[in-house]
Amino acid sequence: MSTPGETSGADPSPETGRGEARRRRDPAGAAGPGGRPGTWAVKLEVFEGPLDLLLHLIRQNDLDIEDIPIALLAEQYLDYLDLMRELDVDLAAEYLVMAATLAQIKSRMLLPAKQEEGQDEEDPRAELARRLAEYATFKQVARELGDRELLNRDVFAGRPDPDGVPEREAELSVSLFGLLEALKTVLDQAPVEAHVHQVTIETITLQDRMLFVMDLLRAAAGDPVPFEDLLSDTPLTRVRVVLTFLAILELARIQALRLYQHIDQEGHPSGPVRVRTAVLPEQLPQEPDERPTETESQHDE
Amino acid sequence: MTSSPEPRAALEALIFASEGPSSVATIRRALPELSPGRIPGLVDDINDDLARSGRPYEISAVAGGYQFRTRTEFSAVLLAAQPDRKLRLSRPALETLSIIVYRQPVTRAQVEDLRCVDCGAVLRSLLERGLIRIVGRRDAPGRPVLYGSTSRFLETFGLDSLSDLPTLPEVATEEAHAGVRQDDAADAAGSENDAGPEDSAHPGEHEQPGTAAESLP
């Protein structure tokens, strides 16, 4: 019924797949225009616009796209539109535009060609034929694409570790509020000092902490380090957390590091704050380092 | 920590453990001692091995990288296990995608002109799935958005790069007079004002929009 490589046959779409293809084929073969309305209703739904419908009519009547009997095609096309109106189908404007186009071509075909004025006078059907051919081409291409082995339909990639997917992050100057929020979380979670039963006087300075932060960032070789990781240096005391926090602020101020945060769809910063050295990764010595693990495991002093 | 693993096994482990395709750049970062030229050969070796030992997966070259994928005969089993994961692409979506892929960068008006239907919903859905993305704006009145394909598209369709797409059957290419054709559609005329057969200006092939598709939004 349909020429090879054309519309109404196998449907490449996995979604509308077999079901619709079948629904579509049945009425196409059996009924002509003005045939059984109930059948058409189902059929009309699956036409992807006027070009799709025209192509279908061309196939159905076995017409040559380069030499369309425009009167016949226009008549059948209008029959369809009438039918759709009868069935209260909401007609997309494009269908009406195409109807007008067909009518215009038809009327131009009736005029005698003015050969003497321009040799390049084009067949009034040429533009339509070209559009139909182009559309048919893309239908064909779409079918070929749909016939490929598609990921998550025919083949499946392994999913080794859902945590391994790197997040997309945009640089952003994190608000101080965001930083304080994170700090508050850390302080809230730090063990209450009284719990330890002994007072440790820590002899750490802001300088120490700045060096410590830069060490960690360098160890990460340009990769972002969660802000909270920097604060989680042990022993976890409030003095230490606060000093580290101040060190990060100071380093940010002198632009030795940069703070990042994920930006969600609405454009709001969200998720963990991350820190990285201000030096671009490319400028770092290209050493295949084993050091980033230090960030996670421990930092003895 | 001990002796470093054999490069071939390390390469296999690397590709295996990555969810997306492993690019040559990633492989180089992890295995600096492995010269990029050796990678395709090693992948072939691994695939031979996998086939010989009856593994249900293999390495495919997609989207400029390498990715482990199950063989097609297991699709039914896998879909039964994870029905939500199933890729659903309607025929309109496939048609729209085809046009964008071959004509990129392309505006919505151009796509709609070609398909002769409203494509808003389909474009949105393709954007949401990451199969297309906005690649810029056309330097024209209203500065309409231009769409192009993504590396997710390549990954989904099992293509290594856009140049692996089948050549578009010879048909008049439209970029040349896209603007004019829009007018056609508007006044439903479609004959005289047409720029005529100089449409062969663009010789068939899509002009390597590879760069546009490199990075996902």
Added chain:
Amino acid sequence: MTSSPEPRAALEALIFASEGPSSVATIRRALPELSPGRIPGLVDDINDDLARSGRPYEISAVAGGYQFRTRTEFSAVLLAAQPDRKLRLSRPALETLSIIVYRQPVTRAQVEDLRCVDCGAVLRSLLERGLIRIVGRRDAPGRPVLYGSTSRFLETFGLDSLSDLPTLPEVATEEAHAGVRQDDAADAAGSENDAGPEDSAHPGEHEQPGTAAESLP
């Protein structure tokens, strides 16, 4: 057998392509003809095969099912490819994890006593990531669940065994206060802490829960 894929290969494909561990329930849904009792044996067969053919990955039984893992000797390579992966544990997660690792086997109440916050979500996330697991139940009122670390934890942190854990001075200090803390914990969290951890540990399949803790003081 010939037309539909062999169950063993289908099982392997299923475990390979599933997000997260494949539970027996998932496997049954996709492969109803496979009786659950056969699954462990088939997984062993597959693992034998994988080892014999030198594949750098294998199937491990993790919380809730089966999952492919690259072998530990490749973790450095994978890390080099995605250095970001290691840095993605949130601080609460990291802290909770460290408590569990150093104090295992340990109940949620004990962890929360140390961290002064509700750890439910963090514990769940650590369980999901396969870094900790349930190693038994404490022989105490309510029979609370005991957590311990996994081999995944070791792999993630590049440790060969728990005895490679760094001995943090302050941890040692706190261990010295263990008796005191135990009482504190009892006050704070109710009567469940009477028994020492060793009494109730179910060493069954766990990798030497005692060793690490004992080596610390």
